[in-house]
Amino acid sequence: MLNQYQHLKDNLSQPPSFTTLRCNTLKENAGEILKKVNSELTATKSGHSFKAALHPVLTDLIVITNSGPVHREPVSKEVIVDRLCGMAVLRGSDVFASGLLAMSPSICRGDKVSLYVDLSSTCLRGSLPPYEFKKVYLGNGTSHFNRHEVFSSSTTLSGIGISVEEPLYISPKLNNFLPDLVFPQNLPSCICAHVLDPQPGETVLDMCAAPGGKTCHIGTLMQNSGVLIALDKAKKKMDTLKSNLLKSGCTIAQVYCQDASKSVQDGSSNVSPGVLGSPPYRPETFDRILLDAPCSALGQRPSLSNPITMKELSSYPPLQRKLLIAAVKLLKVGGVLVYSTCTFTSSENEGQISWLLGEFPNIQLESQGKFHLNKESDMRSQFPGCTLSNEQLSLLQSFHPAFIPPTASCMLSPNIDTIGFFIAKLRKFR
Numbered sequence: 368m369l370n371q372y373q374h375l376k377d378n379l380s381q382p383p384s385f386t387t388l389r390c391n392t393l394k395e396n397a398g399e400i401l402k403k404v405n406s407e408l409t410a411t412k413s414g415h416s417f418k419a420a421l422h423p424v425l426t427d428l429i430v431i432t433n434s435g436p437v438h439r440e441p442v443s444k445e446v447i448v449d450r451l452c453g454m455a456v457l458r459g460s461d462v463f464a465s466g467l468l469a470m471s472p473s474i475c476r477g478d479k480v481s482l483y484v485d486l487s488s489t490c491l492r493g494s495l496p497p498y499e500f501k502k503v504y505l506g507n508g509t510s511h512f513n514r515h516e517v518f519s520s521s522t523t524l525s526g527i528g529i530s531v532e533e534p535l536y537i538s539p540k541l542n543n544f545l546p547d548l549v550f551p552q553n554l555p556s557c558i559c560a561h562v563l564d565p566q567p568g569e570t571v572l573d574m575c576a577a578p579g580g581k582t583c584h585i586g587t588l589m590q591n592s593g594v595l596i597a598l599d600k601a602k603k604k605m606d607t608l609k610s611n612l613l614k615s616g617c618t619i620a621q622v623y624c625q626d627a628s629k630s631v632q633d634g635s636s637n638v639s640p641g642v643l644g645s646p647p648y649r650p651e652t653f654d655r656i657l658l659d660a661p662c663s664a665l666g667q668r669p670s671l672s673n674p675i676t677m678k679e680l681s682s683y684p685p686l687q688r689k690l691l692i693a694a695v696k697l698l699k700v701g702g703v704l705v706y707s708t709c710t711f712t713s714s715e716n717e718g719q720i721s722w723l724l725g726e727f728p729n730i731q732l733e734s735q736g737k738f739h740l741n742k743e744s745d746m747r748s749q750f751p752g753c754t755l756s757n758e759q760l761s762l763l764q765s766f767h768p769a770f771i772p773p774t775a776s777c778m779l780s781p782n783i784d785t786i787g788f789f790i791a792k793l794r795k796f797r
């Protein structure tokens with residue numbers, strides 16, 4: 368048990384061994400995009416050679432093999448970044464000026480520096496050593512600014528603050544990397560739209576859409592034909608959602624800032640059928656619905672620490688149930704609902720499906736067909752309270768960090784070495 372926990376912790380703290388890019392097939396076919404990706408990877412003077420190939424099943428997904436960890440020697444000048452920035456650095460990003468939390472007093476433009484992440488989230492912007500908080504080393508890079516420019520400047524600096532030439536994990540830098548042609552997307556996220564299988568001409572709802580990775584993918588698979596409604600409750604995410612849709616060339620999406628659990632019309636509303644503007648919508652409006660639910664996101668990798676509280680953790684299942692109830696109402700008879708999360712708690716995954724099937728006898732699980740890529744964690748031993756049969760469990764696709772084999776013992780597969788994720792495909796029968 369302790370070994371399994373350690374294994375889970377180790378896997379969570381490391382980035383996946385693969386970078387995955389979804390091709391925008393609205394703009395060009397995947398084979399042509401792969402050629403451009405390969406020549407772009409060769410052109411970058413990183414000194415590393417990367418191997419990019421199309422995924423054999425997800426034919427719009429490019430898989431690039433990363434490497435690491437590499438041993439690096441820290442230098443004396445230190446730069447501190449926050450947790451999210453640290454996660455991005457471990458996945459190959461440079462540090463943007465806005466992400467700089469603290470720098471050693473003597474740092475000048477062009478200096479070699481060592482990067483650290485503040486695990487305690489207590490480092491104040493511009494603070495000086497000695498630091499009391501726990502920090503973790505991320506690699507070395509070059510500063511693009513003098514320290515005083517970063518913290519005493521009256522204007523907010525933009526652009527790269529530290530270019531990371533000596534990262535612990537070697538992966539391609541994706542800042543502004545063929546922005547119209549590829550979208551960096553974790554492999555399980557790319558599976559969602561394929562499992563949903565939206566068809567041109569259909570009426571499709573993405574209930575929790577921002578920042579829009581899956582909405583763009585759905586619009587692409589619909590070949591920009593039909594109706595695609597994208598809802599998200601967070602007002603501050605609307606601009607990113609709209610700009611991602613614009614960049615991808617998806618022209619059919621209608622975006623609304625809306626609590627999706629309140630997107631079903633009640634009996635007294637009187638909107639003519641066929642007119643599909645802003646929410647709420649009549650029951651049984653949509654052919655397909657994606658509910659990529661707000662969740663505890665425990666599957667995100669690399670995760671150096673997790674500040675989630677028990678209160679927050681327990682707030683997700685009730686919210687997910689409200690969204691599931693709305694989804695079932697909005698779905699046409701015969702329609703498909705895909706429920707997904709990027710976490711691995713059974714209360715947000717198998718437990719929710721078990722509850723849903725008990726609550727709505729007209730909903731049934733369905734096979735994910737050739738897109739059921741990860742069978743590693745199928746048939747997990749039943750957990751208390753789960754009423755799903757083994758057959759039902761085998762229809763669920765879970766990507767669980769505890770099931771990633773140790774690197775040394777085997778060739779890792781991009782289908783297994785991913786972020787933690789969960790996908791269920793359901794159909795409404797009456």
Ligand SMILES: C[S@@+](CC[C@H](N)C(=O)[O-])C[C@H]1O[C@@H](n2cnc3c(N)ncnc32)[C@H](O)[C@@H]1O
Nearest residue numbers: 575576578579580581599600601626627659661
């Ligand atoms: C996992 S993220 C969605 C990611 C998105 N599907 C993508 O692929 O880019 C969950 C989203 O749910 C949104 N959200 C949370 N509660 C919501 C609600 N009641 N109604 C609609 N959206 C909600 C959050 O703002 C967040 O953007």
